[in-house]
Amino acid sequence: MHTDYIHIILADDDEDDILFFTDAFDELKINTRVNTFNDGEELMNYLNDDESLMPDVLFLDLNMPKKTGIECLREIKTSDKMSGIAIAIYSTSASEEDIEKTFVLGANIYIKKPNDFKKLKKVLSEVVSINWQYHTNALNKDNFLLRL
Amino acid sequence: MKKKYLVQSTSFLRFILLLSLFVILVIGGFTYRHISNLTDSTEVVIKTYKVNVELEQIVSYLRDAESGYRNYIATKDTFYLKPYLNTYKKVNNSFLRLKGLIEVNSEQQENLKVLKILTDSLFSNFSKTNVFVKNDETNTEAFKTLYFKEKIIIDSIRRQSTVMFELENKLLNIRQKENQSDLQFTPLFFYSVLLATLILIIIAYNKISNDLKNIKAKNDQLLIFKESTNQSEIIGNHGNWIWHIDSNKFAYSDNLYRLLGKDPQSFEATFDNFLKFVHPEDVDKFAEDLDKMIDVEELPVTNYRIIQKNGSIKYLKAYAKAFYSVDGQKRLIGNTSDITDEIESILTLEEHNLELERNNKELSAFNYAASHDLQEPLRKIQTFISRLEEKEGAKFSDSGRLYLERIKSAAARMRLLIDDLLQFSRTNKPDKEFVSADLNDLFENAKQDVAEIISEKKTKITCDNLPKATVIEFQIQQLFSNLLSNSLKYSKEETVPIIKINYTKVKANDTPDLLKASKSFYHKITFTDNGIGFDQKYAEKIFELFNRLHNKKEYSGTGVGLSICKKIVDNHKGYIFAKGEINVGSVFTVYLPVN
Numbered sequence: 001m002h003t004d005y006i007h008i009i010l011a012d013d014d015e016d017d018i019l020f021f022t023d024a025f026d027e028l029k030i031n032t033r034v035n036t037f038n039d040g041e042e043l044m045n046y047l048n049d050d051e052s053l054m055p056d057v058l059f060l061d062l063n064m065p066k067k068t069g070i071e072c073l074r075e076i077k078t079s080d081k082m083s084g085i086a087i088a089i090y091s092t093s094a095s096e097e098d099i100e101k102t103f104v105l106g107a108n109i110y111i112k113k114p115n116d117f118k119k120l121k122k123v124l125s126e127v128v129s130i131n132w133q134y135h136t137n138a139l140n141k142d143n144f145l146l147r148l
Numbered sequence: 149m150k151k152k153y154l155v156q157s158t159s160f161l162r163f164i165l166l167l168s169l170f171v172i173l174v175i176g177g178f179t180y181r182h183i184s185n186l187t188d189s190t191e192v193v194i195k196t197y198k199v200n201v202e203l204e205q206i207v208s209y210l211r212d213a214e215s216g217y218r219n220y221i222a223t224k225d226t227f228y229l230k231p232y233l234n235t236y237k238k239v240n241n242s243f244l245r246l247k248g249l250i251e252v253n254s255e256q257q258e259n260l261k262v263l264k265i266l267t268d269s270l271f272s273n274f275s276k277t278n279v280f281v282k283n284d285e286t287n288t289e290a291f292k293t294l295y296f297k298e299k300i301i302i303d304s305i306r307r308q309s310t311v312m313f314e315l316e317n318k319l320l321n322i323r324q325k326e327n328q329s330d331l332q333f334t335p336l337f338f339y340s341v342l343l344a345t346l347i348l349i350i351i352a353y354n355k356i357s358n359d360l361k362n363i364k365a366k367n368d369q370l371l372i373f374k375e376s377t378n379q380s381e382i383i384g385n386h387g388n389w390i391w392h393i394d395s396n397k398f399a400y401s402d403n404l405y406r407l408l409g410k411d412p413q414s415f416e417a418t419f420d421n422f423l424k425f426v427h428p429e430d431v432d433k434f435a436e437d438l439d440k441m442i443d444v445e446e447l448p449v450t451n452y453r454i455i456q457k458n459g460s461i462k463y464l465k466a467y468a469k470a471f472y473s474v475d476g477q478k479r480l481i482g483n484t485s486d487i488t489d490e491i492e493s494i495l496t497l498e499e500h501n502l503e504l505e506r507n508n509k510e511l512s513a514f515n516y517a518a519s520h521d522l523q524e525p526l527r528k529i530q531t532f533i534s535r536l537e538e539k540e541g542a543k544f545s546d547s548g549r550l551y552l553e554r555i556k557s558a559a560a561r562m563r564l565l566i567d568d569l570l571q572f573s574r575t576n577k578p579d580k581e582f583v584s585a586d587l588n589d590l591f592e593n594a595k596q597d598v599a600e601i602i603s604e605k606k607t608k609i610t611c612d613n614l615p616k617a618t619v620i621e622f623q624i625q626q627l628f629s630n631l632l633s634n635s636l637k638y639s640k641e642e643t644v645p646i647i648k649i650n651y652t653k654v655k656a657n658d659t660p661d662l663l664k665a666s667k668s669f670y671h672k673i674t675f676t677d678n679g680i681g682f683d684q685k686y687a688e689k690i691f692e693l694f695n696r697l698h699n700k701k702e703y704s705g706t707g708v709g710l711s712i713c714k715k716i717v718d719n720h721k722g723y724i725f726a727k728g729e730i731n732v733g734s735v736f737t738v739y740l741p742v743n
Contacts, residue, residue, distance in 0.1 A: 014524075016528050016531075016532075017528075020531055020535075023535075092520075092523055092524045092527060093520055093523065095520075113527060114527075114531075115526070115527040115530035115531055115563065116530060116531065116534045117531050117534040117535050117538065118534060118538075120531065
């Protein structure tokens with residue numbers, strides 16, 4: 001295990017969003033390593049590989065080709081090995097339906113992609129600094145959607 | 149009611165007839181008795197006269213005998229003894245006849261006995277004196293005594309016969325009087341009974357003529373009813389038919405023929421002839437339904453199609469019920485109605501409804517997808533703008549920065565529009581749950597939604613105690629927050645905004661706004677503000693989608709907020725009205741049905 005940096009994975013099919021995401025972490029000056037995957041299948045292949053390094057936080061887009069975010073979430077939360085990973089849903093929409101579904105499936109936080117770069121940086125720094133154990137214990141439907 | 153009346157009238161007539169028959173019978177009986185009484189009394193009179201004649205005959209015989217005897221005594225000529233010798237026999241015969249005429253054991257019988265003794269003693273006296281005459285001793289004292297005695301006896305006989313005669317007359321009088329009283333009463337009785345019969349007959353006649361009049365009136369009504377039925381069949385596109393089950397005969401009304409596209413009564417009404425018109429696909433079901441009808445005595449409404457001679461297909465609907473005639477004949481009375489227009493309009497309506505539903509679904513799906521999918525590129529545009537501004541902003545010329553600002557505000561406005569559209573499309577979805585909710589809580593939440601602007605503008609908000617109501621919670625909260633934000637958005641710049649929320653429960657009948665309302669009671673909630681107001685002529689327009697009364701620069705509305713309000717209130721089967729006065733303020737009134 002590593003202690004000197006935070007391992008972050010983003011699964012998102014949108015190149016622009018990946019660019020914003022990596023740019024934001026570059027500028028944040030937090031010691032992080034960011035791995036990105038372009039679809040759900042790629043992500044699950046990586047996670048299922050025994051030699052892969054498990055992330056501290058997984059950012060999951062919902063609308064992805066091959067395997068959707070919801071499918072990935074279900075697989076991860078039902079697997080013994082992966083169920084401990086903190087999962088942040090990272091989506092354009094914040095429809096009640098999606099929020100409800102991902103909450104029930106065990107996601108830890110729901111982030112609506114901000115439309116301002118400064119806001120994005122703020123959100124990401126907030127998320128990576130969360131004490132997950134504490135957050136998960138106090139988690140309910142009202143604080144599931146991250147509001148800044 | 150009419151039927152009952154007829155039954156009553158029939159039994160009344162029967163009663164009168166029986167009564168009259170009885171009275172006539174009674175009159176007959178009385179007549180018979182009266183005539184037999186008359187005969188009796190005549191017989192009695194005849195008998196009395198006979199008795200009197202016999203009595204007089206006895207007296208006259210005796211008188212003849214006596215006078216003959218006297219002549220014999222004077223002349224001693226035996227020729228004069230002849231009547232005397234005959235008399236005894238004749239008197240005895242008279243006695244025998246009298247005995248038969250006079251009633252047994254009566255006073256007269258006793259009198260007769262006395263008379264008999266007297267005559268017997270007279271004849272014995274005759275024989276005694278006769279001896280003296282033969283011996284020519286008529287001058288002796290003994291003869292004179294006997295002769296004198298004879299005279300006395302004859303006088304006694306005369307008296308006795310007079311007594312009997314009088315008694316008989318007396319008896320006759322008594323009997324005649326008895327009969328007379330009987331006879332006096334009889335004519336009066338006859339007359340009154342006849343009178344009563346006459347009255348009964350008059351009543352019966354009256355009754356019968358009244359009934360006849362009623363029957364005529366009813367017949368007239370029946371004719372009118374028949375004609376109006378004919379007309380109503382034509383106008384209502386239906387016909388009726390009768391099926392005499394026992395004789396298997398049918399009768400169709402004129403209009404039933406017209407329903408089949410035929411002239412009235414133009415072919416024989418039979419089952420087979422009707423079946424020729426029934427649509428081949430419906431024949432089996434139709435025959436089956438008819439068979440069922442006979443068993444259950446009532447046909448549940450049955451639908452089938454017919455094909456008219458000109459080829460056009462008509463939809464018919466029939467209903468029938470068994471009906472028994474007075475003499476127990478079973479008949480099915482049926483009605484058949486042409487429902488082609490109804491069916492066709494229902495079909496077109498259904499088609500239109502389906503199309504509308506499809507269009508609506510498409511529209512809301514399009515709306516949702518469009519607003520949802522537009523979010524993503526817009527978000528990127530905005531993020532790129534912020535990147536550009538941050539990283540390259542310093543290198544821009546003044547006009548470049550101005551353009552960048554314009555791009556920014558245009559993108560922000562697009563964001564607002566898309567958000568509102570998304571919200572609008574979400575209020576479209578009908579599968580929301582109605583729950584009982586405290587409107588005070590929903591109002592508090594709504595206030596939280598716009599808390600920032602409220603504190604920024606130092607707004608004063610007062611709110612009555614709101615009721616509990618059965619609502620879609622998040623929509624009502626949305627409604628309250630949209631109305632609040634509307635008032636805040638259009639507040640006057642240099643005045644502290646005041647928003648008053650008032651509540652009353654109202655009766656639809658008493659409220660001019662609710663004349664077309666379907667429920668009787670409504671919650672009336674008004675939002676009154678002191679903002680810039682609006683011209684009353686736009687009161688309805690402001691609820692239309694994308695309709696704005698002000699330009700974008702002055703006020704930031706998208707024209708969706710109030711449309712959402714209208715949609716939410718519609719979803720709750722309520723009403724929303726706006727009232728405005730420029731520079732004074734506006735009042736939004738929401739009516740939500742009480743349960």
